[in-house]
Amino acid sequence: MTDEAAMMLRVSLFGFVTGIVYWFVSYEPLGTVALLLLGAGPGFAGLVLVQERRKQADPAESRGDTLRRFAGIPPLDPPGPRDKRDDDLGVLPLPSIWPFATSLGLAIMLTGLIYGLWLLVLGGGIAAYATWGWLAAINRENRYGRIQAEDDPPPEDQVTPAAEARADPDPDRADG
C-alpha cells in the first residue's frame, strides 16, 4: 500500500465510522448520507490507488508494513525512489487559447440560464467549438510532435525528435 492510498483509506474509514455513529445518535438522513459519501469517495480513490500499486512490478509490501503504513508509522524498510519515466518530468505542453475560450463559452452558457435561450446557445456553441479546438490541438501534438504542433503537419521527411521518440522509444532506456 502506498502512503497516498493509506491516507485516502483513513479518511474513508473516518467517513464511514462517523456516518454510522451519526445515524444512530440522530436518525437524520441527510447528514448520514453526506458522511457515508465522505467514506465512499476517498474509499474508492484509495482502492484505485491500492489496485494500481498491485499492478506495478515492485515487490509486494508485507502485510505488517501495510498495517504500519495505515497506522501512520514509517515502514521498517523505507521506500526507495519511485519509478518514474524520465519524460514525465520534462515534457511541457504548448501555450493554448482553448482553455480560455472553453471557459468563456461555459460562462456565457450558464449566464444564459438567466437571460435566455439565445445566450445559452451562443455560449454552448463557443464552448463546443473551443473544446473541439482543444482536442484537435492535443491530437496534432500527439501525431506530429510538440514543437511543430503549432504549424501545419510536417512533411514525412521532417520528423521531429519528439515525434520520433514517441514512434520509436529506446528499448534499452531504464525507466528509473
Added chain:
Amino acid sequence: MATTELPVPALPEAHEEPAGLVDYLITVDHKKIGILYIFTAFAVFLLGGVLALLFRLELAQPGLQVMGQNTYNQLFTIHGTIMVLLFAAQVSTGLGNYLMPLQIGAADVAFPRLNAMSYWLYLFGTLVLLSSFFVAGGPAASGWTAYPPLSDAKYLQGTGMDLWIIGLALAGIAGIIGAVNLVTTIFRMRVPGMTMFRMPLFTWGILVNQLLILFAFPAITAALAMLFVDRNFGAAFFDPARGGSPVLYQHLFWFFGHPEVYIVILPMFGIVSEVIPVFSRKPIFGYRALVFAFFGIAALSFGVWAHHMFTTDAVYLPFFAVLTMLIAVPTGIKIFNWIGTMWRGSISFTTPMLMAIAFIFVFLVGGITGVFLASPPIDFQTNDTYYVVAHFHYVMVGALLFAMFAGFYFWFPKFTGRLLSDRLGKWHFWILFIGFNVTFFVQFNLGLEGMPRRIADYPIRSWGTYNYISTVGSFLMAVGVLVFIWNFIVSIRRGQPAGDDPWEGNSLEWVTSSPPPHHNFHEIPEIHSERPAFDLRHRSPSEADAR
C-alpha cells in the same frame, strides 16, 4: 554535484512564448497561472476591503449616515462572498499553483491546460458575480450564506441573486477541476526519492486543501443548483409551503461551509510551517505529527457542519459539540509544534517571521473563542452576534492575512528575483497587526453585549464607542495594506537582488533560479529528507566527492 539530470526539451527561440498580456491569455505554465490567481485574488481582496470600509463607516455611529438598509445588506453580502469564496479560497490555489510543482520537483502540473481552464472559470465566475452591481435591483442581499427564504425569488427579486449563484457555480466548477489537477500532480509527479513523507509541509497543506475542495465543493454546487431551480423554474427544494425545507439548504451549505474554513486555513498552516523553521534555523519540530494534524483537522471538519445550525433545533447537539471541540486537539498539536520549532532556535525577526508569529497569536485567539462557541449553551447566547463575527474574522481574516503576507514576503524573491523591503515590511506588519486587533477585538465585547450582526443601525448608544474604535481599526488595516502595495511597487522595480536562495530555505524551490526557468529545474538534487535544499547546502565535502 549529485543531481538527477532532467531531459529538458530544447525549445527553439522562435517557439518561445510571447511576452505580455497575450502570453498570460494563452499560458499553460503553472507559474504564470499561479501569478494570475494571486493577482486576481488580491484584487478581489482589495474590493472586498473597500466594501468593508464603506459599511464600517456606516457602523461608526448609531443612525444611518452613509447608506440605506438594503445597500448595507448588499455590501456585506458581496463582501462576505468574495472574501471567503473568491479571495481566501483562491489565493492559496495561486500560491499552490506556483510553488507546489517546484517543491515536488515537477516541471508543471499534471494537466496544464486544465489548470488554465480552472483559472479562467474562476475569473469569469468572479466577473459574473460582480456584474450584479450593474443590474436592476443590484447585487444579492441575502448574506454570504444565502439562506432561503432570504435568497428565494419571493423575497429577493431581480437577477442579482441569480448572477451570484451562477458566478459561484462557475468558481465551484473551477475549484473541483483544479483540485483534481493538483491532487493528481502531488500523487503522480513527485521527483524520484520524494516520498510522501519527504514532501514540504506547504505541499501537504495544498494536498489536504485540495482534497477538502474535492469533497466539499460538490455539496455547495448542488445547493446552488437547487436554489437556482427553486428561483427560476418553480421547484420547491427549500420552500416549506410546498414540502421543501430551508434546513436542507443549511445542511448542504454547511457541509461545504465548515470544511471551507479549513480549505482557507490549511495552506496557511503550510506556509507558517515553512517560514518558522527557516527563520528559527531548525528543522520543523514533529513533522509527522503536523502532517497527521493536517489530516485530523480535515477529517473532523466534515463532521462538525451542524454547529452552525445549533439554533435551528433540527440537529443533534452533543455529536457536533464533541466533534467540534475535538478539532482543538490537532490544532493544539500544530501550535505546540510551531513553538517547539522556535524553542531555542536562532530566530531572526524578519518580516515573514513576524507575520508567522502574528498568525499563531491571532489564530490562537480565534481558535480558543471557537471552542467556546462549540458549547451549545454559549452558542445559543452568542449566535448571530458580533462575538461570532469577531471569532470568524480572527480565524479567517487575521490568520489568513498574516500567513498570506508571510508567504508573500517569503517567496517574493523566488517569484521575482528581488527582495521586498524589510523596512517597509515591518511598517506594514505593525500597522496591520495593530489595526486588525483594534478592529476585531472590540467586536467580542459588542457580541457579548448582544449586538446582532448584519444590521446597519443599532439602537443602543453605548455600542457606538466600540463600533467607532472598530471603524478606526479597519482604516488602520487599510493603511497597512497600502504600505504593502507601495512596498510591492517599489521592490519589484528597485528591490535588492535576492539570488536563488536568500533565506537558506529547506525545500526544492530554493534550489532553482529566481524566477525559475520555464521548465522549473535544470537539475534536481537527490532527495534524502524533507529538506533537500538544506541537505545540498550542508553536505560534507567527502560525501559530495563520493557522489
